[in-house]
Amino acid sequence: MAIIEVNNLNLGFECECGLRQALFDVSFRLEKGKMHALVGESGCGKTISAMSILKLLPKTAKILSGQIYYDDKDILNLPQRELQKLRGAKIALIPQDPMTSLNPLYTIGDQLLEVIKIHQGLQGAEAYKKAVEALEMVQIPCADERMKSYPHEFSGGMKQRAIIAMALACKAEILIADEPTTALDVTIQAQIMNLLNDIKTRMNTAILLITHDLALVSENADYVSVMYAGRIVESAKADEFFKHPKHPYTLALLRSLPSKRGEKLLAISGQPPSIQQAISGCRFHPRCDKCMDICIKQLPESYEVGREHFCVCFLHK
Numbered sequence: 439m440a441i442i443e444v445n446n447l448n449l450g451f452e453c454e455c456g457l458r459q460a461l462f463d464v465s466f467r468l469e470k471g472k473m474h475a476l477v478g479e480s481g482c483g484k485t486i487s488a489m490s491i492l493k494l495l496p497k498t499a500k501i502l503s504g505q506i507y508y509d510d511k512d513i514l515n516l517p518q519r520e521l522q523k524l525r526g527a528k529i530a531l532i533p534q535d536p537m538t539s540l541n542p543l544y545t546i547g548d549q550l551l552e553v554i555k556i557h558q559g560l561q562g563a564e565a566y567k568k569a570v571e572a573l574e575m576v577q578i579p580c581a582d583e584r585m586k587s588y589p590h591e592f593s594g595g596m597k598q599r600a601i602i603a604m605a606l607a608c609k610a611e612i613l614i615a616d617e618p619t620t621a622l623d624v625t626i627q628a629q630i631m632n633l634l635n636d637i638k639t640r641m642n643t644a645i646l647l648i649t650h651d652l653a654l655v656s657e658n659a660d661y662v663s664v665m666y667a668g669r670i671v672e673s674a675k676a677d678e679f680f681k682h683p684k685h686p687y688t689l690a691l692l693r694s695l696p697s698k699r700g701e702k703l704l705a706i707s708g709q710p711p712s713i714q715q716a717i718s719g720c721r722f723h724p725r726c727d728k729c730m731d732i733c734i735k736q737l738p739e740s741y742e743v744g745r746e747h748f749c750v751c752f753l754h755k
């Protein structure tokens with residue numbers, strides 16, 4: 439069942455040269471107990487799509503059209519107070535750099551207790567017990583002792599666990615994990631992903647994973663949406679996606695993954711367009727090795743290429 443539904447979201451940024459569109463008809467859904475990965479290169483619009491769910495957007499951003507539903511509430515039209523309640527309490531953000539969310543001046547325990555006080559209305563011994571439980575759930579050793587630690591006394595992986603503990607402490611139903619393991623080494627990466635998977639299954643949490651790493655997606659996600667230059671160009675259940683990838687950009691991303699030992703990696707030539715660049719037709723056409731005449735003149739629509747598998751490309755019309 440969908441807990442978040444993003445429908446045809448169009449968003450632009452005001453800049454000196456006027457309004458520049460950054461998201462084009464972005465649609466995806468998050469389901470309870472499932473992980474949906476939004477994949478693409480830097481600047482493709484995946485973070486801004488996710489931040490739209492929290493309505494945490496830069497001042498220059500302007501939502502042009504579309505809807506975002508949480509249960510049956512239209513998030514984009516919620517009053518500020520209602521929106522504030524959703525952030526943190528129902529929808530929590532796990533950022534790439536945990537220090538953007540942790541306050542270096544307060545202990546981990548104080549920060550957890552604050553979250554529990556605001557979102558669960560608990561105080562004193564009861565709140566303290568919940569805080570320790572949350573740290574234990576994310577496998578912080580000697581949780582009781584660690585309540586007194588400051589963020590700088592935690593390693594990168596432990597800081598990320600503390601952020602996840604805060605989301606658990608306020609019983610968030612949706613986690614938005616924005617490149618949550620990019621700053622961590624490979625072993626810790628795997629531990630954090632195992633932890634997120636465990637939370638997903640045990641607590642029926644919906645997770646939106648934002649990443650550029652298709653290998654991470656193949657091991658963890660239930661659904662995949664690939665973004666390119668502000669548009670979702672392919673989406674499917676993860677099994678179907680990795681068995682039958684269709685879009686030339688997806689295929690190029692998969693070719694650039696390390697697979698067999700000694701096999702040459704193929705980089706995608708060229709750069710994604712900047713927001714200022716006006717491109718006619720398919721926005722991937724300057725980099726596409728399958729580009730046809732029509733691709734330069736016309737924008738492809740989304741075509742169904744399999745069960746719940748969509749691809750925005752004229753090759754699959």
Ligand code: SF4
Pocket residue numbers: 685686687720721722723726727728729730733738750751752753
């Ligand atoms: Fe390539 Fe054309 Fe498909 Fe775009 S529509 S991805 S240019 S084949």
